[in-house]
Amino acid sequence: MEHVIEMKDLKKSFGDKNVLNGISLSIPKGTIFGLLGPNGSGKTTTLRILSCLIEPTSGEVTILGHQISKHKEEIRKKIGCVTESPGVYDKLSVLDNLEFFAACYQIPKAKRASRIEFLLRQFDLWERRNDPAGRLSKGMKQKLSIICAILHDPEVLFLDEVTANLDPVSIRKLKDLIREWAASGKTIIMSSHILTEIDELCHEFAIIKGEVIRLTTPQKFREEWSTYNVILDVGADLQKSEQIIKEAKEVEAYKRVENQFHLRIADPETANPQLVKKLVAADVTVKYITPLSVSLEDSYLSLLDQEKEAI
Ligand SMILES: Nc1ncnc2c1ncn2[C@@H]1O[C@H](COP(=O)(O)OP(=O)(O)O)[C@@H](O)[C@H]1O
Ligand SMILES: [Mg+2]
Structure with missing residues (x-):
């Protein structure tokens, strides 16, 4: 099986605080992979390492055959990431933000306008294209940062709590899009606290707490705990x-x-x-x-309870 993302014994410390204690995961092409875990369990840290935003303390990541320690530039061209805080420029208009990102991604000028219009319409932001990004609602800003992340049609996407601040209609649309992306061969790693989201979308997921404590599928996990x-x-x-x-x-x-x-x-x-x-x-x-199906939430809370008892 072709693994688009390979993490080998990934460790990260901030000062003397060990946040990741050795994460190893292999993710095949076309997978929607979930990262689940309590607050502070290292989901964002993992996604930031994968997105080449911070360096791991040790361990190696290979994305689309490129080692992250050696080929960040190659990797950056092929990935997109939506992080917790939208990285858009408040003073620039929505269009100018996208023009800026399009230039960074070296999207050919001839293609830029049509790609930007297509995405703004898809995310219902076309009417707001001339507004400064700072004047958008939180949810709209989130949509803008999603568009920035997918502007260059990346093969791999990292989504950190991506539905936060979105309204139900936008969430539904985004879920459909995530499924479409995966069906077309893109590989997606997403973190979420919302267990129904993991359940509905993810082919496989890992529960992490500095390390992988479970690697499973939503169906298997529910069955195991019922x-x-x-x-x-x-x-x-x-x-x-x-x-x-x-x-x-x-x-x-x-x-x-x-x-x-x-x-x-x-x-x-x-x-x-x-x-x-x-x-x-x-x-x-x-x-x-x-x-008889047990919700993923019930299963997850039972597992965390059991983990607590074990400590
Ligand atoms: N830049 C940083 N400096 C110091 N500690 C950090 C930094 N980034 C994250 N941490 C710590 O690492 C732990 C994991 O954080 P994070 O990856 O954001 O968790 P999650 O996304 O699962 O809630 C937390 O205890 C957090 O305080
Ligand atoms: Mg986080």
Whole structure:
């Protein structure tokens, strides 16, 4: 598999404070990768190193085949980053900000105007193009810094809490765009506190606390932390069903919740049909059998609780 980003034993200290204690991650092309962790866990620091804004204390990063310690200029041309504080110039107009960034990225003059107009329209900022950036609302400024980051159509994007300050409609649009970028082969690393965002967007994510404490996918993580994963509704046939469920080898654990059963089934895809067969053979009416999903937020908070106990 082609890894667009490779971090090897990345460490960072500020003075005598160790912030990153050895982060190693490999991220394949076209992935939306999430960075999750409590405040101060090193997400922004990691993204700033990847964006060539600060140096790691030790360790190496390779982005698109270039080592960050040797080829920052090459890397900078191919990446875009949206950091926590929008790096736009308040006194310059929206258009002038973009012209400035376009010149920095050496976007050919013939292409600049159309690219800028396309993006300003896509982010609903075209009407505000002549306003000084300082007069924009926080959310609009955030959109402007997103446009600045993607102006040169980078192959790799680093997004630090990118939906902060955006309204729900803009968030929805941005999520769709992030998915489109990934589908077209761009690789994205995003940090977020908003677990539904990680859940909806990310193919894979790491929970970090100075080091990687979990590397997983939203689905795997939810499954790992849910005691029950299947809901079974058998209408009125509760007692007969309970006897079958108790004896069925497919069911690892169960509990009755009002008129339903919550079941723990190791491999639902193969085991559910077998269980349904047994119930139907005993003349039970199976109304429905459906996955029981635990939210990513519940799973994440349980993991952090467990980590606390372990310390
Ligand atoms: N320039 C800096 N100087 C000193 N400490 C810093 C600096 N940047 C970040 N830190 C510290 O590093 C830790 C991790 O910060 P950060 O990467 O911003 O965390 P996160 O983005 O996960 O909330 C925090 O304790 C923060 O205070
Ligand atoms: Mg941060």
